C-alpha cells in the first residue's frame with residue numbers, strides 16, 4: 350500500500366507562509382521577552398562592552414607595528430606593556446561575554462517558559478469542538494517544539510545579529526578612521542550580502558516550512574500509533590503505519606536536505622569567496638599605492654589593521670546571513686504557535702449564576718455540529734432536582750450530544766437550557782464544574798496513583814477519597830492493589846480492567862459531591878453483579894443529586910424516575926419503565942424485548 354493511503358488524517362495546517370501570520374509571529378516573539386526588558390538592556394550593554402574590548406586588538410597591533418617594529422624601536426618595557434594590555438583587554442572581553450551570554454540566555458529561556466505556559470493555558474480553555482478536529486501529536490508539537498522557536502530567536506538569532514552588527518559597526522568605524530577610501534571598498538560587501546540573503550530566503554523558505562510541517566506530522570503519527578497500538582497490531586496494520594512513517598520521515602529528510610543545500614551553496618562558500626575577493630582588492634590598491642611610491646612605513650600598519658578588520662567584517666556578515674535560516678525557522682514555529690493562540694477560547698461565563706438545587710429545564714433545544722445538519726431537534730425536558738433520569742435510544746440518536754450540551758462542552762443555542770432557573774451559559778465556570786459531575790463513555794485515567802485519579806487535583810482528604818471509592822464500589826479492588834490507593838495505574842489506567850476504570854471514574858465524579866451527575870454508559874463494561882451495586886449507589890443519591898444516565902443496558906435505568914427515549918434526535922417517548930413498557934409497539938418496549946432476547950441467548954450459550 351502506498352505511504353499516503355492511511356485515511357482520516359487532515360494535512361497539517363500551514364499558516365506559516367502568510368505575511369499576516371509572519372507579522373503576528375514576530376509580535377508574539379517580541380511579546381514573550383517584554384517582561385525581560387531590564388535584562389535585555391543589561392545583556393546588550395555587556396555585549397557592547399565586550400565588543401569594545403575585542404576591537405582593541407587590531408589597533409594595538411597597528412600601533413605596535415607603526416610605532417616600534419618598523420622604526421626598529423626596541424623599547425621592550427613599552428612593547429611588553431602593550432602586549433600585556435592587549436591580553437588583558439582580551440581577557441576582560443571573554444569575561445564580559447560570559448556575563449552577556451548568561452543574561453541573554455536567561456531572557457530566552459524564561460520567554461520560552463512563559464510562552465509555553467500561555468499556550469498550554471490556552472489549549473485548556475479551548476472549546477470541545479476544537480478537539481473534534483485537533484490531532485494530538487500536532488498539538489503536542491506546538492506546545493513543546495514550536496515554542497522553542499522563541500529560544501532560537503533570542504539566543505541564536507537576535508543576539509548573534511546584534512553582536513555582529515555592533516562588531517560590524519565598530520570595524521567600519523575603525524576603518525573609516527584609518528582610511529576612508531579602503532573602507533568604502535569594504536562597504537561594497539554589504540549590498541552583495543543583502544542580495545545573497547534575499548536569494549537564500551527565496552530558495553530555502555518552502556523547504557523550511559515543509560520540514561516543520563512534516564516534523565509535526567511525524568509526532569502526530571507516532572502519538573496515534575502508540576495510542577492505538579492494540580488495534581494496530583490486531584488489524585495487522587503495522588506495515589502500513591511503518592510505510593507511512595517512513596514516507597513522512599523521508600519527506601522530512603528531503604526538505605531538511607533542501608534547506609541545508611541552500612545553506613551550503615549560498616551562505617558560507619559565497620561569502621568566503623567575497624572575503625578572498627575583498628582581500629585581493631585591498632592588496633591591489635595597496636600595490637598600486639606602492640607602485641606610485643606614495644606608500645610609506647605608516648601604511649604597513651594600516652594594511653595589517655585592515656586585513657584584521659576585513660576578517661572582522663566578513664565574520665559578522667556570515668553570521669548574520671546564517672541567522673536568517675534560524676530566523677526563518679523561528680518565525681515559522683512562532684506562526685504555528687500564534688495560529689493556535691488565535692483559536693477562540695470557550696466564552697467565560699459570569700460568576701453570577703450558581704447551581705443550587707440541580708433542576709434542569711430544557712426548552713426547544715435544537716443543535717447540530719455542522720450548520721444546517723441538526724442532530725437534536727426541539728428537545729423539551731424538565732428534570733426535577735434530585736430525580737433520576739435515564740436516556741436511552743439507538744446508536745447515533747443524540748444521547749451523548751445532549752449530555753455534552755448539558756455539560757457546556759459545546760455552545761448550544763443559548764437560553765434553551767436552564768439550571769435552577771439560570772441560563773446554562775450564565776453560570777460561573779468554577780461553580781458549574783464543582784457542582785456537576787460526569788462519568789464519560791470512555792473512562793479517562795491519568796498515569797498516576799488511584800488516589801490522584803479520584804482526587805483529580807482537588808484538595809480532598811484521604812477519608813473523602815476512600816468514601817467516594819466505597820460509594821462507587823471501587824474500594825475493594827483498589828485496596829487489593831499492592832500499594833492500595835498509592836498504586837500507580839499506568840498510562841490511561843492500563844493496569845485496570847475497563848470495568849474497574851469505570852468504577853474509578855464513578856468514584857471520581859462522586860468525590861466532588863456534585864449536585865448533578867451525568868453518566869454516559871457508565872455500566873457498559875461492568876458485570877451484572879457490579880452493575881447492581883452501581884444501581885444501589887445511584888439509588889442512594891436519589892433526592893440529593895440529580896442523576897442523568899445514558900444507558901444501553903436498560904436494566905441500569907429501569908428504576909429511574911423517568912426514562913427519555915431519543916430517536917433521531919427527538920424525544921420519542923417519556924415515562925417510567927412501567928409506563929413505557931405498556932406502549933404497544935413502542936420503541937422502548939422493542940429495545941427492552943430485544944435486550945432480553947440477547948441476554949437469554951447469552952445464558953443458553
Ligand SMILES: Nc1ncnc2c1ncn2[C@@H]1O[C@H](COP(=O)(O)OP(=O)(O)OP(=O)(O)O)[C@@H](O)[C@H]1O
Pocket residue numbers: 481718719724742743744745746747748749750751
Ligand atoms: N463531534 C462531532 N462532530 C460531528 N458530528 C458528531 C460529533 N459527535 C457526534 N456526531 C454525530 O451526531 C449524531 C449523534 O451522535 P451521539 O454521539 O450524540 O449519539 P449517541 O446516541 O450518543 O450514540 P451512541 O449510543 O453510539 O453513543 C451522530 O450522527 C454522530 O455522527
